[in-house]
Amino acid sequence: MHYADNVDYPRLLSRPSIYGPGLAILFGVLLYAQAGATSLGQALAGLLGLADGSPLAANLVMALAVTAVVAINVAVVMRLSLKHQVYAVWAELAVLVLLFFYSFDLSFEFIQRKIGFLLTQGLVTTLYVSAISIMIASILAMIGAVAKLSSNGIALGIANFYTSLFRGLPLLMQIYMIYLGLPQLGYVINAVPAGILALSLCYGAYMTEIFRAGIESIPKGQWEASRALGLKPKDTLTRIILPQAMRIIVPPTGNQFIAMLKDSSLVSVVGVWELMYLARTQGQTEFRHVEMMITASLIYWILSIVLELIQARIERRFNKAQTR
């Protein structure tokens, strides 16, 4: 935990004054929401021979069952160590989400038939469009941030205008403008490069602000100490300021990468066959939209998890020196 205190306050959920009423509220909500009418509720009622009975009985049974499961679950998880608690809760919630998807009565045969194409064409396109855009955006952001902190009026003007324009216009609009607008100037651009360009410019603008704020968060004394030692501006920035600013820059940048991963689906409007585009079109032919949407969603989720893990690693690295 972040700067944990050394006091063992009674755990929130182990307090009877919270545990008891909490369960009571859960029970009440389930009852009110007619938990018995859900598919799971019906199944449970059928199992107990209450299928033809009053809805109230089914609601009561279902609400009671869920509340009991939650109560036991909480009691058990509370006994685990912190690390295992996190894993257990994570796994349980993930299972619930998957169950939710499962309840859509999906045709796995259809998914199996299409997933190969979804991966080899859609995922691959999404990945390389995102990866290239992320790289270009980072470079743009670095240049933008340095320009914004410089005393060069032209650089400052360009950087200010850039962040204003590309943060201000909807990304969809930017994609159209580049794909349809550039040919007007006599420069024909393909869909994929147009998409990459739009994503890079847009996210580069957001990240410029992140980088700028990160650099500005480093105290003046660090600049002065480097200058007093005779370091050149370039070395001061790359050896002293940026490594420290990374701590501030990395978390929001991770956010941006994850957001970009999903916003890369917007380039499908100009006909790039990325993941979301394929998910929509492949489902259409056999009216299996949900299957494809859920499959694509899960793929996006897995990619995001990978990015989260990478981000955590990088954060650990840059935090190393600052924590005792």
Added chain:
Amino acid sequence: MIQKQKLSLVEAPPEPVGAVPAVQIKSLSKWYGGFQALKDVDLTIARGEKLVICGPSGSGKSTLIRTINALESFQEGRIIVDGIELTRKPEAVEAVRKKVGMVFQQFNLFPHLTVLENCTLALRLVRGVSQKEADERALHYLGKVRIPEQAHKYASQLSGGQQQRVAIARALSMQPDIMLFDEPTSALDPEMVKEVLDTMTQLAGEGMTMAVVTHEMGFARQVADRVVFMDRGEIVEQGSPSEFFSNPKEPRARAFLSQILH
């Protein structure tokens, strides 16, 4: 004008014949916007001289020593460091910063680097010294400030006094001719002040030219060749420590001394 005449009565310490002074400051004036922080300051620091600068808060002590290595700009006057005229030209600033080391009130160690890396980074990047030689030199100076065993720790793992001694070693590793200290003990707990002052005293004994902004009057008495008293951006009085402390002439200096000596 009257003050100026008085000033000229105070004799500067004799300089070695023919030697270029370490620092010459001539009619230096500096403004922050409309506020004049330095008013027509004249000051010469001889080679090997130990100068202590004192004065009330806001009198311009930091501003003055920070102009010497171009951490602050100035509008009027001249600064000549070891014969090099300090202008805004990169070559001039680089040359001056090569000669001048600085120690700050807040240490300003680089928190993402180890103690050793703090001392070697500039050696390698600015002086082009090899890693091995830089390590050796840094360890030599870390030994001098008596913390070689902490070389591989990070600054945050050291006490304030140790951090300030690392900062001194970092500056010394660049082998400057002149060392500037801006209230090096003001951010320290009382029990750590001594270890830093001892280090500085030792450095003084080795002949380093030093300009020290400090309120540590014991240090000034023991180490300084000359004490300069500033108020409102001006040098109001200067003299040997014995003169200055026993018989300050200016009422402002007297008021200041009576305050900090109690």
